[in-house]
Amino acid sequence: MPPRVVVTGCGVVCPTALGVEEFARALREGREGARPISLFDTTGFAHSHGCEVTGFDPRRWLRELPSDRVGRASQFAAAAGRMAVEDAGLDLDALRALRGVVAVGTTDGGSHELDQAVEMEIARGPSGMDPALVRRIPAGALSVSVARELRLSRVDAVTLGTACAAGNYAIGAGLDALRSGEVDFALCGGADALCRRNFTGFYRLGLVAPRHCQPFDANRRGILTGEGAAVLVLETAESAARRGARVHAEVLGLGLSCDARHPIAPDEEGIARCMRLALKDAGITPGMVDAISAHGTGTRANDVTESRAIHEVFGPRPPRTIGLKAMLGHTMGAATALGAVACALAISRGFLPPTINHVETDPECALDCVPNRAVPADVRIMQNNGLAFGGNNAVVIFGRHAPDAPPAAG
């Protein structure tokens, strides 16, 4: 039997909260992160709300990493990594002697900085771009920045560019590395910074909502682009028990699939297959899942296709299915990592975050999305869906950790 893997630390930088405790409060309150975008000039767009991270001073969180030498997404990732190891109560000197993986998923990497370089190119010509700015662009820096902030050298630092499912890919990479025994710990998550290119792309495709994101609502208008980061500390249950760590949740299983159909449109078969793979990997049946954190972008294509796939796998009465993007916007590479933290908090603290901005459920979706208000709930097993452009699907299942019981009974 491979070792069981648990979450012992969470770090969060998101539009509604900095830090896991504030994130838990924001989820319970149904706090909404939408506001007019300030990070780039939105002149000429008919509407330009987004979910920006506000009040983030990197110097408050970063001790080792020179924040002026890395991009905005790297700052988010490194800050979330610092928060996560503190939440886990890890001794960094001990950690530095161990083998680890640092996996950070992203959609846009350093595109926030690339956009600025393009502006500079327009103003001064290509030879006039600022080298210091250009050096902040490469996506590889997202994972390396976490390692450098924590002064971890013997880690495999990998940036996964699997777009909007990338956080789950990163958690999956950590899960598999721990199960195989190749590493002793994993810092996994996702990060992205809001940028013009991303916003303009979704806007041009007609997928950006004017003011609010309303997953599964009959009158939904699309996504709001967002930004942030989340990092989770994963270790084996044995390691957590040995150091007396508090466990947020157990990682029960992972599913990965590719639609291989369309560059943008999601595909029911590929999504359903991914969920079935995750359930099989977790060793559980669909009836054992208490709740789902949906990909739930608030677009017509996503919500209907994802709902159909959920019904296909879970039958006519699927588990309650929440859409966090109503509160957080679509934080891209951070989205499934933030979803993972929300799952862990739902399990450990006994509540389900709401799907806010909800007026009327789309009959084509037919899900109980926990409208508008958080509810107390005995969540023993929760599924975290991630679906990306390119048909890159990744689903992770979390469960309450009961050290002496088999994982499926947890």
Added chain:
Amino acid sequence: MDVSAAREPLVVSAWSAVSPFGIGRDAFAAGVRSGAGTARRVAESHGEVPHDHACLVPDFDVRAVLGRKGTRSMDRVSGLAVATARELLAGVGDLGDPTRTGVVLGTSGTAQQMRDFTRDSLLGSRPFHVNPAIVPNGVMNHAASQIAIWHDLRGPNATVATGRTSGLSALAYARGLLRSGRARRVLVGAAEEYSATRAWLEHHRTSERLALGEGCALFLLESGSAARDGARRPLLEVLAVESQVALGDDVGPALRQCLVDALDRAAVRPEEIGVVRHSAAPGDLGRQEVEAVRSLVGAEALTRAPDVACLGETSSVVAAFQLAALLSVAPTRGGVGDVAAITSVTDEGTVACGLFRLVRDRD
């Protein structure tokens, strides 16, 4: 989890490349063995570039190579990746259940189309007067997903972006997929495109005057038994893939530690390494890389595999080209250790290495 698969050796049983030497494995192998330079004057259609020479895949026009169907808006790096997958798959026979074949690609996508898109938004009469057809091209996972769509590969599909170490990062990730039983075989490798935007970004990022290269190399990675089932001969066994982070400015000590840990994991002694293909990194980075390798395995091993510098600075694809270079020469017999290594370093601080056992004919 398939425990038996976890213990089985993982092998490369096929490979191909699209490179400045042309399309296909044979062109690559003959080219790197010859060591002929591939830098040519950059066509004027690229506009203003910082360095007038580069190593491009000759005559690589996406629509000419892949046909006109489904290629109208395809970006260059996706075209290179899809073409390489086509070359590889043409030689391997039926791979069976498409949901059991994964794709792992090291790439940072197309800087050119990302730049063009933002530029159009900034300069157009309306900020949303942009080409909607290229929106997906600007996402890093587009090339890997195009391989999946074109060749109906529905297993796990992943993109890794770690700069010059991307090929090794992809290999490590692919190994994880096979070990955990999430795929039975994986197309794994890396891709990079030449463009004026990439040339300018590289120009500002480093102080070196670089002739940039481009291309893609892909490998079929599977267990020994999966290769046997498909009647494919193992070409090379993957013994270890290791990656670490340099915390200071000198990557040498971290690379040395990385090699030591890889040797330890694979239970291989330094003297068993007969061949090392380093990444020919530019400037100080390269000197630190070579010195770290030399201090551990001696100088001679460094001379026994074809140099990849003849392909130019190939950034995200360099580590995959290094592996292809190892596969381009017949393994030597007798006297030399039969373990081969590749090493890689990046400006961002990632260092990586891979240890392989070359499989001889009739081994």
